[in-house]
Amino acid sequence: MKNYFKGSVGILILAVTLLYVQTSHAQSNWFWQQPLPAGNSLKDVKFVNHQTGYAVGDVGTIVKSTNGGFNWFTLNNPKKSQLWGIDFAPGNASVLIAVGDSGLILRSSNAGDSWSVIQFQAGVIYQGVDFVNSTTGYVVGGGGRIFKTTNAGANWFQQTSPTGANFLCVNFFDENFGAIGGTTRLLLTTNAGTTWIVQNLTFFPFDQVSGIAALDTNTVIGVVNNTNGTMYKTTNRGENWLIQSLNIPLFEFRS
Template identity: 35%
Template structure:
């Protein structure tokens, strides 16, 4: 017996629809009001969230991400961090490296207006901000600086860190289980990463763990379980976990290319770590025992992410990238391999001043890009962006326009129309 034509068409459409749904990615790009780099985010509930980054940009949603609008800050410097306590009260921090030092931005009306003040220390670089309530808050920054306020920021006191070789390492993130007990993380690339602990309302901080590379993010999942992320672009992303409130730690260097900028657990089983300019996530679906590599949407560099609950998650990155978590999407795992299409060699000399040479080999005709990044993964300069025939090439880099410090250069090769089918990264050091 033959099926009616309409029924056959209905079945065909249903099958195609199911295939389309099944192939949806876990993270989907949504419309953004800016093309500027978004570096940090803060959400107070499922409706209200903010993201901030390059050139003083702050964007806000009040309708669960259906729309994002730009808020005027009055500054054009990079915003290092943003934190909202509730839908009205929030802070952000920036740094004027030319002369005046740190800037503190505060709003009492959800970001419709921002008041900008300067912290009176031009040698300090502020990196992170966290408030426990409307009066008590913390700033973390360079040279092992932790600042505490008990009066909403009118006055700040410098907290005491355990005296050691690590006393001057920068503070990158705070997390508190209550007003008395909290953790901080930080470190310096190629030297050490650190976790500090306070048990006296933030006045004194003791070292709890040291790691091989910096720790960039830390969070209390509950009173006992603490999660952290970090790593190095040479050795790969790293995951850290404590099950006793941050006293003892299990450290795992995963080896997936990139440095963990943030950790965003959807649950204790499913956790996401963004790897910055490597354009990858590290994702675990078994509580952190094993990790897989996951491509970011549109090969975007993602720097911060958050889950409001198990169904709602947000991520932010370069070129105004806003990405919404899709709980129905599939986890498309990237097969990590290095095709035989190119080679990137270590620059020589290294460290250098005033110039160095980068060598690279292209094995088949390809679109080639070499990008220079700073130690935080921010794009500094595109060194090469051209179509290359097979052969060996050398590139000279001059340090005149660059400050001293650690940089990374990344080779991306697009051959046979397959974007980014080869990439490799090396580290260079400028000394002045």
Template identity: 30%
Template sequence: MKSTILRIGSFLSLLTIGIVFPARAQEGWQWQNPLPQGNDLLGVEAIDANTIIAVGRYGTSLRTTDAGTTWSRMDVTTNTDISLKSVLFLNSSTGWVVGSLGSIFYSSNGGKDWVSRNSPAGTRNLNALASGGGSVGFAVGDSGTIIRTTDGGLQWNSLASPATADLRSVFFPTSTIGYVAGDLGTLLKSTDAGAHWFNVPDTSATVRDFQSIYFRTRDTGWVSGSQGVILGTTTGGASWVRQFSGTSTTLLQITFNNTSVGFAVGGRVIVQTSNGGTTWLPAVLDTVNALRGISFSDVRNGWIVGDNGETKKTTDRGVTWTRLHENITFDLYSNIFIDVHRGWAVGAEGTIIHTIDGGNSWFRESTPVTKSLRSTFFVSATQGWAVGDSGTLLATADGITWSQTPVDSPAALSSVHFPDPLHGWAVGQRGTILRTTKPHRLEHCDFRPQFRYHFDSEDDRRRCALDRGR
């Protein structure tokens, strides 16, 4: 049976990161959040305005033919140890995917079916793809690896490389002129269709790990990388000028959709230029997820992918970007359902989410804390509790509005349970046990050195004090 690893941390009933589950739903588990899935996406290819391919960790591969309304899983590989890092289509039919462990995959029908190809890279990671025109393509990877196909991706052969650093990006603006960028300031150029490569000096004297390279013409191009670096050239790499991006975030991919308008993404940031890179303006595009790949099908329609399955879309030349799914991507640690329709989940940064339709949709509830919540319990559709770090205890009387209940203990609380609306227990660090018969009032007493007992009445406190004095 084919299998995939679901990177949970944001999925509700599967709370262990890295568990292996069946690719299909035969064994009863399906993604509910994030949608369409939650593994990190590392690369994206917009074949046209409606057809987009995205690939990522744990062999993740997705395809949409309706501009992102629905997504289907592609069976590029069943090996969940492989991270798929880059995808490229020469046309609507022929495409390639490369990734870790030297993996190469080929499709001849628009991504519906994939076959593995022999890789001259051995087990060295392949990080990026580029078209060399016609049936020619290139891939680059770790330890200076450069490989080429001349038959549309059926066969690949190694090329001599002057680099030893890991190579991150390759681009051919013409069938004969090509460029490669990589770690430790590596910049390479070929003028004979990739047969031979030579080092291009970085005249800007900016030694960075370069992550992406893009050329608009044979001589005009840009490279981006660590610490927010962007370099530009109009001389085919003979000289480079640093362009200030306004960010120190590593920029993982750079692209232009015309001669003036360009974008680079990395971390939670997008930087944009409208004047060919003379000035760049940074903006925070996501508050949670790192952004890793960007692709335009035309000057208007573009896509961004990132961590936790994040997918964004623009239809107005990159002026605005829209999340395809309003996913919750904070780590989630606990959930409870009181019936098949109504449930809650809690997690990092005070996150509480609620569903009333069996998990088909979730909405986030407002909470008065930012501490991680570790456990939740409900005795009815309205009455519930949540506990978490630093002695955090929250209560709700309507299932929506939450208030904080003071607890005389700083210990992190990891679990809460109520057998009925009036009797409850919470447990946590350093042997902490809390008990209540009045759920909005909890106090503690160090009854024994190795445990913490918590009482909710003055009589209990006095008894505790008497016992401590014995």
């Protein structure tokens, strides 16, 4: 299991179009951090530690903080496609992967100073990215696409997906147990993605599982964007699911 500071259930990023940062005294006060250094909407934020964090968003925006989020500066991105997700490799935090529109995967091996472009299957949107350890990571996106790397993002291979649904998020607890959320779908794997099992859950036609977290070897929580906000939870690897309405109407959750 990796110890990290990243968006997940418990630290769900709710409609990350604004970037806030907490005071150093852990109070309930929040400072407005946009539009500096960029005024574009932000979609995901990950912190490597208490000081260093990254956020990505519209028009290829990538920003970085090295002082706990009090100040941010823009990183150079060779592509201007919208970015939806970013993650780092635990144990090798200099390695970063960002994903977005137009089949775009960006990789940095020097903490964001420069980025290489890995682009394939143009027209597909990649929204979810998660690293399990220093070498293994996953990217998910449109049309049920699942990609895996075992060399810190230098190369990717496609895994077999049981559905063509659009995937929005992915999270692994360890090397074997992970979950994917998407449009009217929630999937689990217990064998590092060799097989993915679609969970027997009831969704409305436009429901999106856009927040997902594998909390231990048995427990997964998924949060659904719908009229009330719904949370699904299993504590036995999907044999049974608990359903809870969050009563948060028309609110977007992202993890």
